[in-house]
Amino acid sequence: MELELLNLFLVLVVAWIGGSVATRVGYPSILGELIAGIIFGPALLQVLAPTETTTVLAEIGVLLMMLYIGMEIDFRELGKASWAGLLAAIGGFIVPFALGYYAVLGFGGSNLGALFVAIAVGVTSLATKSRILVDLKLLNTRIAHVLMAGALISDTLALIIFAGIISFTDAGSIEFLEILVVTGKAVLFFAVTGLLGIYVLPYLGKQLEKAGFTNRTLFFTIMLIIAIGFAELAELAGLHSILGAFIAGLFLRESIFNRKLSKELNKVFYDISIGFLAPIFFVTAGYHVTFDVFQNNLTLLIVILIVAVVGKIFGTALFYLPSGNGWREGITVGTGMNGRGAVEIVIAGIGLSLGFIDNEIFSILVFMAIFTTATVPVFLTWTTTWLRKRGELVLSSSEKKGILFLGAGPLSLYIAKKLNNKAPLSLIDSNIDNCVRANNLGLKCIQGNALKEETLMEAGGNEAGTFVSLTNNSEINVLAAQLASETMGIPNIYVSLTPSTEGANVELLDPIGASTIFAKKTDPYKWDYKLENKAFEEILTEITEHISSRDFLKQISQKEGDILPIFYENGEGELNIYHYGIELEPGYKVHYLK
Amino acid sequence: MELELLNLFLVLVVAWIGGSVATRVGYPSILGELIAGIIFGPALLQVLAPTETTTVLAEIGVLLMMLYIGMEIDFRELGKASWAGLLAAIGGFIVPFALGYYAVLGFGGSNLGALFVAIAVGVTSLATKSRILVDLKLLNTRIAHVLMAGALISDTLALIIFAGIISFTDAGSIEFLEILVVTGKAVLFFAVTGLLGIYVLPYLGKQLEKAGFTNRTLFFTIMLIIAIGFAELAELAGLHSILGAFIAGLFLRESIFNRKLSKELNKVFYDISIGFLAPIFFVTAGYHVTFDVFQNNLTLLIVILIVAVVGKIFGTALFYLPSGNGWREGITVGTGMNGRGAVEIVIAGIGLSLGFIDNEIFSILVFMAIFTTATVPVFLTWTTTWLRKRGELVLSSSEKKGILFLGAGPLSLYIAKKLNNKAPLSLIDSNIDNCVRANNLGLKCIQGNALKEETLMEAGGNEAGTFVSLTNNSEINVLAAQLASETMGIPNIYVSLTPSTEGANVELLDPIGASTIFAKKTDPYKWDYKLENKAFEEILTEITEHISSRDFLKQISQKEGDILPIFYENGEGELNIYHYGIELEPGYKVHYLK
DSSP states (O other), X not given: OOOOHHHHHHHHHHHHHHHHHHHHTTSOHHHHHHHHHHHHSTTTTOOOOOOHHHHHHHHHHHHHHHHHHHHHOOHHHHHHOOHHHHHHHHHHHHXXXXXXXXXXXXXXXXXXXXXXXXXXXXXXXXXXXXXXXXXXXXXXXXXXXXXXXXXXXXXXXXXXXXXXXXXXXHHOSOOHHHHHHHHHHHHHHHHHHXXXXXXXXXXXXXXXXXXXXXXXXXXXXXXXXHHHXXXXXXXXXXXXXXXXXXXXXXXXXXXTSOHHHHHHHHHHHHHHIIIIXXXXXXHHHHHTOOTTHHHHSHXXXXXXXXXXXXXXXXXXXXXXXXXXXXXXXXXXHHHHTOOOOHHHHHHHHHHHHTTSSOHHHHHHHHHHHHHHHHHHHHHHHHHHHHXXXXXOOOBOOOSSOEEEEEOOSHHHHHHHHHXXXXXXXXXXXXXXXXXXXXXXXXXXXXXXXXXXXXXXXXXXXXXXXXXEEOSSOHHHHHHHHHHHHHTTOOSEXXXXXXXXXXXXXXXXXXXXXXXEBTTSOOOHHHHHHHHHTTOOOEEXXXXXXXXXXXXXXXXXXXXXXXOEEEEEEOTTOOEEEOBTTOEEOTTOEEEEEO | OOOOHHHHHHHHHHHHHHHHHHHHTTSOHHHHHHHHHHHHSTTTTOOOOOOHHHHHHHHHHHHHHHHHHHHHOOHHHHHHOOHHHHHHHHHHHHHHHHHHHHHHHHXXXXXXXXXXXXXXXXXXXXXXXXXXXXXXXXXXXXXXXXXXXXXXXHHHHHHHHHHHHHXXXXXXXXXXXXXXXXXXXXXXXXXXXXXXXXXXXXXXXXXXXXXTOOOHHHHHHHHHHHHHHHHHHHHHTXXXXXXXXXXXXXHSSTTTSOHHHHHHHHHHHHHHIXXXXXXXXXXXXXXXXXXXXXXXXXHHHHHHHHHHHHHHHHHHHHHHGGGTSOHHHHHHHHHHTOOOOHHHHHHHHHHHHTTSSOHHHHHHHHHHHHHHHHHHHHHHHHHHHHHHHHTOOOBOOOSSOEEEEEOOSHHHHHHHHHHTTTSOEEEEESOHHHHHHHHHTTOEEEESXXXXXXXXXXXXXXXXXXXXXXXXXXXXXXXXXXXXXXXXXXXXXXXXXXXXXXXXXXXXXXXXTOEEBTTSOOOHHHHHHHHHTTOOOEEEEEOOSOEEHHHHHHHHHHHHSSOEEEEEEOTTOXXXXXXXXXXXXXXOEEEEEO
């Protein structure tokens, strides 16, 4: 029972500090973890060294991380991924892949080593994306959607090619029969896991649900067993276990088990992999880095860095041309996809442990990951500023842009009418008269109880990106918002709260990340009445200085008395629902009722 | 990167199957896991064998399980643990400890081996308790509380004595200076961890809260780091890492971080330890079992089984005498504490790996754990039936028996008045008049918003075992119930829902394990009115056949029209609130309003 506890403790601590520092300055935590491993590991300070404990935990960590990455990929989203995303993914993969491959061969590397480097150069980081897109306020642009689809497709592509290489290296020779067997085994693997994932797992899920099992830990254990079972199947088929775990993740999405439970367990797998085991992998990956490469192989290092950056950016831009979105947007997408991250390090690590690449090539790949990831925020800021200045930053025609209103009273109808041509929109009301009225205005309205999952589903909650709770009952608003967040995963939730000191209050919104619509407690009745009797004016005002939506409301209320801010228009003229927590910038416009 | 994946997969599968079968037939899952390890391991089928992967994961699993066990122990509960619980714990530990020690010495065992066996024989399983108490309907009896307190104290005692032994074995010699150093280090460990736990961690928690950190994974990582840090501190002090993890768990309870987050993370640690890693430990513990012991050491095996069972039961009963609760109750408590479980196997495993006991003694201890745990439901059924028949099954004057009512309308007041002398009781109402009225009836009433955590705290939500949501607003009832469950951890929650097809519905109660008060949707207004105008009768009826509370209500409503069942009295004459999901037995009585 001699665990190398002190070592494990230190690894977790440096991983945590490294990760925190990295995210604090806007980089993915993996960057900090890698660097921590390099600094405290054998390469520099030599405080840390590999131990059996960290080796085992790191390997389990990689499996669970691949499982989690798989879980995060939404088949439907991938299916809907635009033509543009596919082009970007292929171009951004193939060009650096080819360049990387020939570069290594040119420097006298082995065929297999070259293939590993090529994959590593080709992949795209998933981890970098969201945070940077938020920071640069790109989430609602076409670029953001292309980037996400591109990264997903590129990672999936990389893993499949990686699997192919792994399965052929096992074979050794390249005789025809051998190739047939190897290919057959891989095909069998995909067929078996596909059948299991598409038919057996959902069946199992239904049986468990029927039998009334709701114990979270039970489902957690079952998911673990499935993941490790799939990983083992991949090994048996001559592929690599990470591919099995990844595919298990693809299937273990919400559909299999109870929706709420799945969401909870998704978080648990995130905690375990990203909060515990995967950082151990990245720190220990840093151990294998050697600085000798700067003396022995500096040219190759520089060549690979150039190939990675130039190949990725221009490869993406080149293949992106047929999308018709212009070469400038292609370049911008390329800079956004330039990061390498978790998957690259995992593949490089496997290459190292299988002996296909040596420590120096591995070090080059790690430095490449760090360097390219570091470029993303810098380059992407440049390119998007450039596009923005030219007025070419196109807003997305995104998938999950549906808006769901709870309550079809006059105020809801007023707001919904204005947004109706911008997004698929539907309303829910328990009162049939309200629904009929909405229908007469050309709006879709479901009559039903919004506190039931099936009503939300019927109203298209699955496809909605925004949920607006606007009945006169604050508590119904809050409960419906909880359901919309927890079972439908709707990201933007705006809730109306009445100005009573009793009952539902803002504290209840925090846990689901919802915010107060209109940036204040409001009595919808009052405005319903005014709207019904046409006793209101619509006013449009422009923002002149940076101000929060809450402060702006206060400011304007002091001047004008009782008003209700409904929308704000950002710089691109996009109409958005006014709510608590927006930072309004000069040039934005606010629509309010008086 | 060659994980022994197939082996890990099989270990998880047999652990899961073993655990499921065990819990299905009413035993703790650890029993099934141990037996699975014995059957599939080297002892019998030889399908499984130790691997590096399972060894490391098992060891991390033990640490996380000890952390979790620590987290589950409530200082306040321990502090309040009755005199009786303390007596039971001491008697149930010391007597089998002494008998076990001399038994091993008598068979020619070493001093250290004897000490390890003695501790193993002394401990009491925590895992067995709750499930069996529920099955035997003992949760509300004094025995249940003595058992829980007893098991907690006994485990804590065992771990401290274990730590003492470990620290002295390290010293080797028993010179005075040596003893001083060893004791000093142990004292230092408790002082340092105590200071960290009592001052530093809460301070850290407050700082993080102030800085606005709410990222769950961040807190998860911090808790892991603290646990492993404490484990390492224990090692440095010459104690064992499990003690450090256990003590970290004691401090990492709700108080440190945000209440809701802590509850969530507590579940995550449960998932990881009990749903993933600890089962690996118990299966692999089964590997070390050898059946040779039946040939070579059968007498010792039998002696230890006898010592364990007889020592535990009669030791407990003997020391229990001064409690004044009678020797029969002492025997009953003894049979309930007779199980050994996780902690015993952990200690035995450490003894084996440090070489203090050999495989045969280890096997004896495993068989002892299996045997004694198996006796608990059997013996406890006998003894409690015996007590029940003699009318000596005393109901508990438990700690968390407070009742909290939301809504102080006439119906609430009617119910509260009847329960007022049985339990500390308070009401919450936003209406000051209702509160004044409650006060005039001698009831405690807090005027405030029940959807705020501070109101629930003020009303004693922390101490409440029952929460009754009985306002006329179903949605407020549900939201308050969520808060009561999630932030206060109140176990029994009864919610009133109005008979509307809109708004809050039963589906919303499932996730928090609440049930519908009165076993049907009710309009409190109507009954408030009847109660106000004294337009009702109270009727008491006796149950003649086993029936669910829902069916009984239907049955009686068919005969008598619109009635409202308020209480049921169980066989012991205890008055309980009528709600959905009770199984009524012949002899029970139901109070209803008409």
